[in-house]
Amino acid sequence: MNRICSLLNIQYPIIQGGMIWCSGWKLASAVSNAGGLGLIGSGSMNPDLLHEHITQCKKATSHPFGVNIPLLFSHAEAFIHICIEEKVPVVFTSAGNPAKYTALLKQNGIKVVHVVANVRGALKCQETGVDAIVAEGFEAGGHNGKEETTTLVLIPMVKKAVTIPVIAAGGIATGRGMLAAFALGAEGVQIGSRFAASEESSAHIAFKQMIVNAKDGDTQLCLKKLVGVRLLKNKFYNEVEKLELAGASVEELSALLGRGRAQKGMFEGDTEEGELEIGQVSGIISEILPAGKIVKNIISEYNEALEEIIQQKFKL
Amino acid sequence: MNRICSLLNIQYPIIQGGMIWCSGWKLASAVSNAGGLGLIGSGSMNPDLLHEHITQCKKATSHPFGVNIPLLFSHAEAFIHICIEEKVPVVFTSAGNPAKYTALLKQNGIKVVHVVANVRGALKCQETGVDAIVAEGFEAGGHNGKEETTTLVLIPMVKKAVTIPVIAAGGIATGRGMLAAFALGAEGVQIGSRFAASEESSAHIAFKQMIVNAKDGDTQLCLKKLVGVRLLKNKFYNEVEKLELAGASVEELSALLGRGRAQKGMFEGDTEEGELEIGQVSGIISEILPAGKIVKNIISEYNEALEEIIQQKFKL
Numbered sequence: 001m002n003r004i005c006s007l008l009n010i011q012y013p014i015i016q017g018g019m020i021w022c023s024g025w026k027l028a029s030a031v032s033n034a035g036g037l038g039l040i041g042s043g044s045m046n047p048d049l050l051h052e053h054i055t056q057c058k059k060a061t062s063h064p065f066g067v068n069i070p071l072l073f074s075h076a077e078a079f080i081h082i083c084i085e086e087k088v089p090v091v092f093t094s095a096g097n098p099a100k101y102t103a104l105l106k107q108n109g110i111k112v113v114h115v116v117a118n119v120r121g122a123l124k125c126q127e128t129g130v131d132a133i134v135a136e137g138f139e140a141g142g143h144n145g146k147e148e149t150t151t152l153v154l155i156p157m158v159k160k161a162v163t164i165p166v167i168a169a170g171g172i173a174t175g176r177g178m179l180a181a182f183a184l185g186a187e188g189v190q191i192g193s194r195f196a197a198s199e200e201s202s203a204h205i206a207f208k209q210m211i212v213n214a215k216d217g218d219t220q221l222c223l224k225k226l227v228g229v230r231l232l233k234n235k236f237y238n239e240v241e242k243l244e245l246a247g248a249s250v251e252e253l254s255a256l257l258g259r260g261r262a263q264k265g266m267f268e269g270d271t272e273e274g275e276l277e278i279g280q281v282s283g284i285i286s287e288i289l290p291a292g293k294i295v296k297n298i299i300s301e302y303n304e305a306l307e308e309i310i311q312q313k314f315k316l
Numbered sequence: 317m318n319r320i321c322s323l324l325n326i327q328y329p330i331i332q333g334g335m336i337w338c339s340g341w342k343l344a345s346a347v348s349n350a351g352g353l354g355l356i357g358s359g360s361m362n363p364d365l366l367h368e369h370i371t372q373c374k375k376a377t378s379h380p381f382g383v384n385i386p387l388l389f390s391h392a393e394a395f396i397h398i399c400i401e402e403k404v405p406v407v408f409t410s411a412g413n414p415a416k417y418t419a420l421l422k423q424n425g426i427k428v429v430h431v432v433a434n435v436r437g438a439l440k441c442q443e444t445g446v447d448a449i450v451a452e453g454f455e456a457g458g459h460n461g462k463e464e465t466t467t468l469v470l471i472p473m474v475k476k477a478v479t480i481p482v483i484a485a486g487g488i489a490t491g492r493g494m495l496a497a498f499a500l501g502a503e504g505v506q507i508g509s510r511f512a513a514s515e516e517s518s519a520h521i522a523f524k525q526m527i528v529n530a531k532d533g534d535t536q537l538c539l540k541k542l543v544g545v546r547l548l549k550n551k552f553y554n555e556v557e558k559l560e561l562a563g564a565s566v567e568e569l570s571a572l573l574g575r576g577r578a579q580k581g582m583f584e585g586d587t588e589e590g591e592l593e594i595g596q597v598s599g600i601i602s603e604i605l606p607a608g609k610i611v612k613n614i615i616s617e618y619n620e621a622l623e624e625i626i627q628q629k630f631k632l
Contacts, residue, residue, distance in 0.1 A: 002628065012630055119532050138454065139466040147533030150455040150466040152487035152496060153596045157532050171468035180468060180496035182625055216435050216473050217463030225561075245541070247563015280469045299630050309498055310626055312318065314328055314615050 003165040004188035007111060007131055008090055009064050011035030012299055014178070015134075015167060016291065017192030018068020018092060019142070020044035020277070021266040025053040027200040027291055029060035034292035039066045039092055044263065047078040054086045064089040066113075071096020084108045095143060098128045106131075113167065117145025122158045122166075133158065134190050137170030141193050141279035144221055144228045152184065159185035173281040175301025179309070191298075193279040198291040204269030207276060210234075214282035223257065225250050232276035236261065319481040320504035323427060323447055324406055325380050327351030328615055330494070331450075331483060332607065333508030334384020334408055335458070335517075336360035336593070337582040341369040343516040343607055345376035350608035355382045355408055360579065363394045370402045380405040382429075387412020400424045411459060414444045422447075429483065433461025438474040438482075449478065450506050453486030457509050457595035460537055460544045468500065475501035489597040491617025495625070507614075509595040514607040520585030523592060526550075530598035541566050542573065548592035552577065 004013040016023060016031040018041035028038030040057060042050050050067070057065050067088050069079045072095045080101050083091050091105050094115035102112045106129060114125045115134040125133050135158040137151030138144060149157075151170040159166050168181035169190035178189045196203055197211040210232055221230045222240050225248075231237050243252060257275070265274015289297070320329040332339060332347040334357035344354030356373060358366045366383070373381050383404050385395045388411045396417050399407050407421050410431035418428045422445060430441045431450040441449050451474040453467030454460060465473075467486040475482050484497035485506035494505045512519050513527040526548055537546045538556050541564075547553050559568060573591070581590015605613070 137466065137468070139469050148536065149532050149596055149599070150453065150468065150487055152453070152466065152468050152493065153455050153599060154532065156490065156492055157599055171466055174472065176472055176500050177468065179499040179625070182628055183495040183499050183621055184492050216465050216470065220464065245563065247561065280465055283465070283469060283473055296632060299632055303629060303632070305499055306625065306629060309495070309622065312498055313619055313622060316612060316615055316619070 002187055004132060004167060007165065008037050010037050012295060013167075013188035014295055014298060015039065015092075015188060015190040016195045017169065017190045018042065018066075019192050019196055020262055022196040022201045022203045024202045025057035025060060026202065027195060027198060028065045029057050030198070030200040030291035031195065031295060032061045032063040032065045034295035035063075036295045037064060037066055037090065038291075039068045041068050042075070042079050043068070043070045043073055044267075045075075047075055047082060050075075050079055051082055051086070054082065054088060058086075066090030066092055068092040068094060070094050071100060080105065083110060092134065094134075098125050098130050102128045102130055115169070116158070117154070118147050118149065119157050119161045122162050126162045126164050130164065132165045132167060132188070133162065134167045134169050135186075136190070138221065139230075139280040140170030141196075141219070141230050141282075142277040144230055146224075146228065148221070151181070155181060155184040155186050170279065171281050173284050175298045175303070176305045177281070178298055178302045179305045193282050194285055194294055195291055196278060197282075197285055197288050198294055199288060200291045203266050206269035206271050207266050208288050210271055210276065211278055211282045212286055212288060214278070214285070216280075216283045219278060219280050219282060223253060226253055226257065229275075229277060230279060232278050232282065234265075234274070234276060235272040236265070236275060318503055320448060320483060323481065324353050326353050328611060329483070329504035330611055330614060331355065331504060331506040332511045333485065333506045334358065334382075335508050335512055336578055338512040338517045338519045340518045341373035341376060342518065343511060343514060344381045345373050346514070346516040346607035347511065347611060348377045348379040348381045350611035351379075352611045353380060353382055353406065354607075355384045357384050358391070358395050359384070359386045359389055360583075361391075363391055363398060366391075366395055367398055367402070370398065370404060374402075382406030382408055384408040384410060386410050387416060396421065399426060408450065414441050414446050418444045418446055431485070432474070433470070434463050434465065435473050435477045438478050442478045442480050446480065448481045448483060448504070449474065450483045450485050451502075452506070454537065455546075455596040456486030457512075457535070457546050457598075458593040460546055462540075462544065464537070467497070471497060471500040471502050486595065487597050489600050491614045491619070492621045493597070494614055494618045495621045509598050510601055510610055511607055512594060513598075513601055513604050514610055515604060516607045519582050522585035522587050523582050524604050526587055526592065527594055527598045528602055528604060530594070530601070532596075532599045535594060535596050535598060539569060539573065542569055545591070545593060546595060548594050548598065550581075550590070550592060551588040552581070552591060
């Protein structure tokens with residue numbers, strides 16, 4: 001029995017990553033109804049809006065779902081209390097210290113998963129009593145670890161360091177990617193980009209189209225002097241790159257970034273001036289599908305790829 | 317039957333990457349004798365020295381071996397002719413245009429494999445008549461593609477684009493890594509870092525010790541304004557980083573790099589002032605072993621991981 005399925009009480013160990021401006025209750029409930037775990041991405045919400053999304057999600061699915069809370073976000077504490085009051089089954093925390101709320105959430109019967117990008121973070125999660133870890137590699141979209149360790153290298157290192165189950169994230173959009181992650185020792189996968197381009201995603205259609213049109217080399221990790229973030233290349237990215245090559249300071253980069261760039265790009269569809277957070281794996285994604293169909297496709301691709309690989313043994 | 321094994325006439329589809337200052341005839345012949353394909357890395361040699369290494373390699377193994385030739389290297393043309401005269405069974409070309417020598421090599425009965433880091437390069441290889449492709453991800457040591465596409469993302473993209481067999485490189489040092497690469501559609505793996513730290517590697521023992529001591533986050537892709545190269549972090553790297561954060565020009569970076577830095581670090585063991593090219597996967601490597609033992613370990617780990625993963629099917 002797969003430990004992630006047991007822990008989260010789901011049929012398939014596929015987690016839809018919580019993504020700002022993309023993953024509200026529509027996407028989360030669609031993924032949960034298909035047998036995965038949908039996450040409401042709270043990072044672009046205020047407390048009232050999160051409350052509303054949780055309420056709608058409960059109406060839309062009888063299956064477990066979760067909320068992703070970036071711990072450095074100003075509303076984080078309010079969000080934690082909303083999740084407790086609303087008896088949200090699972091909370092994924094990221095971007096902050098897992099020691100802060102894990103005990104409180106667990107006392108209230110909530111499963112806690114924390115996102116890390118290095119072995120040190122994974123060990124800290126385990127000490128803190130986190131139930132499972134998301135280990136996210138360099139290829140992932142959005143904010144990203146300083147070490148730049150890729151999923152292929154990160155998963156075996158984290159797996160070796162901890163005994164709690166590891167969910168692989170970054171670079172996974174297909175059943176083959178899921179099989180590769182499992183070969184490395186992961187027991188679940190967290191998938192963002194592919195669900196960002198799903199029908200139920202609240203991303204603007206212009207952004208979804210850019211995701212399915214993206215090719216290799218169309219994303220780049222940038223703004224490393226602030227907090228590194230992987231973006232689709234567009235006019236805004238080109239301005240960032242120009243400044244960075246010239247050795248721009250934190251102040252200059254912050255001034256260029258300004259406020260509301262992600263909303264402008266991902267939610268309002270300004271694909272020139274907006275910040276478009278997406279993973280490298282956008283280069284593999286070629287169509288906008290319903291989220292439930294994506295879950296089913298990934299499982300059937302996984303099983304097919306498994307059948308193929310069983311043939312490839314080597315005699316010592 | 318595995319197409320890489322058939323093509324290269326080897327028992328296991330494990331290629332030891334050609335590495336400057338690490339892979340001479342001792343390492344190449346040890347890998348070939350163990351059933352993989354050993355490559356002499358010509359990038360740090362002159363024509364006389366390459367000739368000597370080929371001669372010694374032939375004495376040390378009756379199995380196929382190859383030579384890696386960086387096509388932008390000043391001796392490339394001379395190396396091509398040496399390989400033809402010496403009837404070297406396989407040539408891996410990299411860092412340059414595969415159209416230049418592929419036909420000539422193939423007319424002389426030599427199998428040609430070319431290293432790429434993007435889909436465009438893979439398509440060009442196929443048009444040119446190259447027999448197989450190495451698709452190398454961002455996590456690889458040494459010189460590296462501009463797109464920064466990781467192995468997990470690159471392999472499925474390249475696999476989809478071409479029909480010739482794909483060898484995965486970057487981030488692979490174990491049987492689990494090999495299994496992950498095969499799950500993605502690769503038919504072979506090229507492994508550098510793990511063999512750089514083998515007994516038969518000609519790297520300095522101080523460099524080998526740094527490889528086995530490396531942890532996650534200890535390498536970084538840098539010098540992107542010149543040709544991006546992944547290095548172990550040391551005093552020299554810190555100086556590079558400082559200049560780059562300040563927006564240093566090509567001229568300033570070239571002046572800091574100077575000449576002979578890689579020889580100084582990797583071959584002479586100056587771990588402070590030298591350039592230490594190695595992959596992220598050094599964080600997984602924990603001991604210096606004979607190369608033949610490494611090949612056997614990888615195959616037995618691969619088979620074990622395959623047995624494990626066969627248990628993990630999901631019902632649709």
